[in-house]
Amino acid sequence: MLSLWQCTLAAEESPADRAPPDVYIDQLIDPAIGVEDFDSVYREYMEQPSGRRYLSTGLVHFREDRDSLGESHETGLQFLYRRETRDFGELETEATLLNVSSAPTRTTDPSSGALLTLRQRDFAVNNNWVMQNSLGVERTMTDPVLANSFRFKLPSSLHTGLNSHLSSNNSDFRIGIGKLGNLDTGQVQTFKSTSGRLVSAGYSHDIGSEYHAGLQVVSVNDAASVIDHESYAGVIQYENTALDRRLQGHVLVDSEGANGVWLDGDARAGAWRYRAGLFRLEPGLLWTDAAIANDQQGIYARSERRSLRYHITAGMDINATDIDDSPFINGLETYSAFLTGGRFLDLKTSVGGTVSLRDINSTDSVSDDDSREIELTVYTNRRMPFGTTRVQLQAADIHDGSAHGYRTGITWDQSWNLRGSLEISSTLGFDDERGTGNDEERFTTGVLVSHDLGSMLRWDANINWSHISRSVAGTDGDSVNASLAVLWQFLPGWEAILQARVNEASQSGSSGLGITDFNEREKTLLLSIRHNRATGRPFERYGFDTGKTGYGTIEGVVFFDENRDGIRQAGEKLATGVYVYLDRRYQRATDRDGRFEFRPVPAGDHGVSIMLEDIPLPWGLDEESARRVTVNVRGRSTVQFPLVRFDE
Numbered sequence: 001m002l003s004l005w006q007c008t009l010a011a012e013e014s015p016a017d018r019a020p021p022d023v024y025i026d027q028l029i030d031p032a033i034g035v036e037d038f039d040s041v042y043r044e045y046m047e048q049p050s051g052r053r054y055l056s057t058g059l060v061h062f063r064e065d066r067d068s069l070g071e072s073h074e075t076g077l078q079f080l081y082r083r084e085t086r087d088f089g090e091l092e093t094e095a096t097l098l099n100v101s102s103a104p105t106r107t108t109d110p111s112s113g114a115l116l117t118l119r120q121r122d123f124a125v126n127n128n129w130v131m132q133n134s135l136g137v138e139r140t141m142t143d144p145v146l147a148n149s150f151r152f153k154l155p156s157s158l159h160t161g162l163n164s165h166l167s168s169n170n171s172d173f174r175i176g177i178g179k180l181g182n183l184d185t186g187q188v189q190t191f192k193s194t195s196g197r198l199v200s201a202g203y204s205h206d207i208g209s210e211y212h213a214g215l216q217v218v219s220v221n222d223a224a225s226v227i228d229h230e231s232y233a234g235v236i237q238y239e240n241t242a243l244d245r246r247l248q249g250h251v252l253v254d255s256e257g258a259n260g261v262w263l264d265g266d267a268r269a270g271a272w273r274y275r276a277g278l279f280r281l282e283p284g285l286l287w288t289d290a291a292i293a294n295d296q297q298g299i300y301a302r303s304e305r306r307s308l309r310y311h312i313t314a315g316m317d318i319n320a321t322d323i324d325d326s327p328f329i330n331g332l333e334t335y336s337a338f339l340t341g342g343r344f345l346d347l348k349t350s351v352g353g354t355v356s357l358r359d360i361n362s363t364d365s366v367s368d369d370d371s372r373e374i375e376l377t378v379y380t381n382r383r384m385p386f387g388t389t390r391v392q393l394q395a396a397d398i399h400d401g402s403a404h405g406y407r408t409g410i411t412w413d414q415s416w417n418l419r420g421s422l423e424i425s426s427t428l429g430f431d432d433e434r435g436t437g438n439d440e441e442r443f444t445t446g447v448l449v450s451h452d453l454g455s456m457l458r459w460d461a462n463i464n465w466s467h468i469s470r471s472v473a474g475t476d477g478d479s480v481n482a483s484l485a486v487l488w489q490f491l492p493g494w495e496a497i498l499q500a501r502v503n504e505a506s507q508s509g510s511s512g513l514g515i516t517d518f519n520e521r522e523k524t525l526l527l528s529i530r531h532n533r534a535t536g537r538p539f540e541r542y543g544f545d546t547g548k549t550g551y552g553t554i555e556g557v558v559f560f561d562e563n564r565d566g567i568r569q570a571g572e573k574l575a576t577g578v579y580v581y582l583d584r585r586y587q588r589a590t591d592r593d594g595r596f597e598f599r600p601v602p603a604g605d606h607g608v609s610i611m612l613e614d615i616p617l618p619w620g621l622d623e624e625s626a627r628r629v630t631v632n633v634r635g636r637s638t639v640q641f642p643l644v645r646f647d648e
Contacts, residue, residue, distance in 0.1 A: 048537045056080040058530035062187040065523045072102035076188030078530075086539050086551055086600050087634050089123035094136075098188045113190030124550020124633040125166070127603045132165040137181075137191040140288065141165050141174040143204040143214040146235040149248055150264045151277055151300060154233060157288040158182055159198050160191055170206035174216070180223055180289055187526055196223025196289060212237040223289045230255040231287045244268035254286040260294065275302040283324055295329075296321050312341035322363060331363035353378035372399040375407075387416040398436050405435025421452035440470045456489040475509030493533050499526040539600060542586040543631075546604030550633035553599040554582065554608060558590050560619065561642030568640065575643060579614045583607055584626070603633045610641055619643040 062074040076098040083091050096115040117136030125131050132141075139156040141163050147154045161178015180196040183189040197220070204214035215234045220226060231254045239246040246266040253259040262279035278299040285294035298319035305312050315338055322331025336359070342352025354377045362369040375396040382389050394409040409431035416424040424447065431442040443466065450460035463482040470476070483501040490496060506519040541551070558575040559568045574594025579587050583606055588596040607626030615621070622644055629637050 048535055050539050051084040051086065051536050052082075052534065052538060053084070053536040054080075054082040055533045055535075056530065058528060060188050060526070060528045062527075063525045067519075067521050070102070072100065074186045074188055075099050076186075076190075078188065084536070084539070088120065089131075089549075090121040092119040092121065093117075094119070096188060096190050098184070098186065098190045100186065113184055113192065115190045122549050124548070124603065126633050127548060127550065128168045130167055130549045132163075132167075134163045136160060138163045138176075138178075140176045140198065140200050140218070141202070142200075142216055143172065143174070143202055143235070145212055145237050145248070146202070146204065146214040146216055146233055146250070149250060149262060149277075150266070150275055151279060152250070152262055152281075152293055154252070154287055155290040155292065157198055157290055158191070160193065161198075172202075172204045172214075174200070174202040176200045180220075194224060196225075197221050198223075198288060200288075210238055210240055212239070218288050220286075220289055225289050226286060227256070229286045233287070252281075252285060252287060256284065256286060258282040258285040258294070260285050271307060272303060272305045276300065280323070283326070295323060297323050308344075310341065310343035312339075314339045320363075325363075330369065332369065333361045333363060335359045335361075348383040350381045351379065370399075370401060373397070385417070387414055389414055394431075398433075400436050403435060403437050405433065405437075405439075407431065407433040407436075423450045424448070438470075440468055443467045457487070459484070459486045461485075470509075475507055477505070477507040479503070479505045494529070494531050497526070497528040497530075500524070541600055541602065542582055542598040543601040543606045544583045544585075546602045546606075548603045550603045551600030552603055552631040552633055552635040552637060553597060554601050554606065554629055554631060554637050554639065555595065555597045555599075556580070556608070556639040556641065557594050558596070558610065558641040558643065559594050561644050564622075564642075564644050566640075566642050568642070575615075578610060578641075580641070581609050581611065584609065601631045603631050605630050608639050615643060618646050620646050 056079070058078040060074070060076045060078065062076075063071065065071045076096060079093070079095040081093045085091060094115070094117045096113075098113040100111050100113075115137050117134060117138060119135075119138075120131070120133040123131045123133065137158065137160045139158055142154060142156060147156070157180060159176070159178035159180050161176065163176045163178075164174070166173040177199045178197070179193055180198055181191050181193040184192050198218065200216060200218045202214065202216035204212065206212050213234075213236050215232070218231045218233075219229075220231075221228045231252065233250070233252045235248060235250050237246065237248045244267060246264075248264040250262045250264075251259070252261075260279070260281035262277060262281070264275070264277040266273070266275050268274070276299070280297040281292075281294045283295035285292060296319055298317065300315065300317045302313065302315040304314075317334070317336045319334045319336075320331065322329045325331070336357060338354060338356040340352070340354035342350055344350045354375075356375050357373070358375075359372045360370060373396055375394070377392060377394045379390060379392040390411075390413040392411045392413075394407070394411075396407040398405045398407060409429065411427065411429040413427050414425065416426070418424060426448075427444070427446045429442075429444045433440055444464070445466075446462070446464035448460065448462045450458070452458050461482075461484045463480070465480050466478070468477045481501070481503050483499070485500075486496075486498045488496045488498075501522075501524045503522045504520070508517050539551075543554075557568065558578045558580065560573045560575060561568070562572050563569065574590070574592075576590055576592050576594060578590045578594075580590065580596045581587050582598050582601070586598065588598060590596045606629050608629050609624075609626035610621065612620065612624065620643065621641065627639050627641075629639050631637050
């Protein structure tokens with residue numbers, strides 16, 4: 001907004017006798033205008049505190065009743081609070097309290113549990129480093145490139161303690177220390193401490209734009225599930241996004257002498273994508289307190305092509321276990337291959353299928369674990385006025401030891417188009433297996449119904465039934481699974497969830513071991529009432545986004561530089577009501593003391609300027625270009641604008 005300035009200057013007077021400039025009045029703005037014209041919604045928004053806040057509280061009650069075990073009850077309280085701060089990132093508190101009671105016939109004793117975690121996200125340490133912290137129950141932090149590959153993953157461990165992740169544009173440090181444990185298996189998860197302590201430290205670095213290297217060290221002591229050990233994992237990755245190529249090399253070594261290595265490659269050539277790799281993981285390989293893949297070696301390859309009309313994927317795997325030829329282990333050599341594809345015949349019809357081969361051979365000449373299976377699956381999918389129909393046929397030739405048999409099957413899946421918000425889908429299937437010594441017929445059917453009753457109430461129900469007839473064992477079995485779920489948002493910010501489930505399994509008949517009749521029923525009920533509340537408004541950030549996390553302040557002063565030395569002297573007046581622009585978009589008017597402030601401003605480089613039309617003649621600037629200012633995290637950057645006369 002432009003301002004109209006009034007100033008009386010006496011040319012006959014000397015600079016020493018010249019009267020100070022009048023106070024400049026912005027004649028375009030009247031503070032009394034428009035006070036009552038604010039939209040009520042906007043007024044309510046502006047009256048909220050700066051910084052978003054989120055609060056969620058919930059009460060959960062779960063009941064389970066099994067015929068053979070009796071009843072058990074869980075009652076839990078859940079709490080989550082999250083707050084955005086300007087200088088310390090986002091702060092979060094998560095807490096859970098749980099009480100469990102059960103019938104005397106159950107092995108679980110009455111107990112209580114708790115979970116508490118404090119988190120700090122996106123805390124800017126300085127202009128280049130950002131930190132993520134947590135105190136309480138958390139999983140170990142690992143470099144994603146190091147922990148994940150196409151074929152293998154390094155699992156994380158749950159512990160209660162301290163985790164910290166410090167990162168910059170090209171480097172990451174991760175540390176963690178705490179007591180090992182696991183989550184209870186109930187509906188309301190709490191932390192259950194086990195024996196053992198874990199310490200982990202990792203570092204990763206981007207070397208140029210194409211290479212990434214990472215290393216992590218983990219030490220476990222006094223754990224009940226594994227012996228005391230240290231593990232060292234490393235990765236080197238080459239990735240060229242322009243050529244669509246990525247290569248990874250992973251290595252894992254533990255202090256007990258076992259090691260593993262796996263290599264992965266991923267490349268594109270035109271419309272085709274190729275992936276391949278090889279691996280060798282020695283027996284007993286250790287990583288934290290989690291069980292990982294070991295005692296195997298092999299290679300794999302994948303190739304796929306996708307377009308708007310069709311897709312095709314082919315792959316092969318060779319895997320061998322007992323790589324050290326232990327006399328106490330029956331090793332297996334597995335060869336598998338597959339080819340799958342699909343094609344759209346038109347906008348409504350698609351067809352496809354898969355053919356696969358799996359051949360397993362025992363390396364122990366005494367055992368008879370050899371098997372081979374060739375399977376063919378074809379499907380067609382058709383959209384019709386009454387819904388979408390999918391029919392799938394399956395056939396397999398099976399060799400299991402000396403037995404030779406087959407398996408056939410058909411499945412019909414249907415989604416039904418109905419008026420309104422009522423949705424129904426159904427499935428019907430039949431499988432038959434013969435000649436393998438495990439001869440059986442299986443019939444399955446199921447229906448899923450869901451319905452939205454306005455924006456506040458939704459329910460869905462699901463029922464599945466299956467019947468199995470085993471001719472060799474002379475038994476028949478039935479199972480029924482039924483569930484109902486209701487979501488009701490009965491007040492703004494309040495919701496109730498009800499989930500009920502009944503599972504029943506029965507078997508009748510007899511075998512060489514005698515009568516095998518049994519019937520087991522399980523009933524569960526889950527009721528959850530939750531309140532979610534969000535308040536606050538985002539911080540008013542000033543200045544262009546620099547890609548950095550963290551904010552600082554730009555402050556300064558505009559004054560009349562009578563002696564043109566660029567430094568404000570005691571007798572030099574201040575310019576009131578001058579508009580100062582940040583990054584040519586955000587503006588602030590100087591106050592009665594000639595000062596201005598922008599806060600918060602994203603860390604990094606910015607430009608601060610004054611528009612010439614806002615300055616009263618005959619005053620101006622010697623340097624009209626924007627002043628470059630560097631903002632540091634939680635720092636205050638100062639800039640001065642000395643106005644000089646151009647009529648002297």
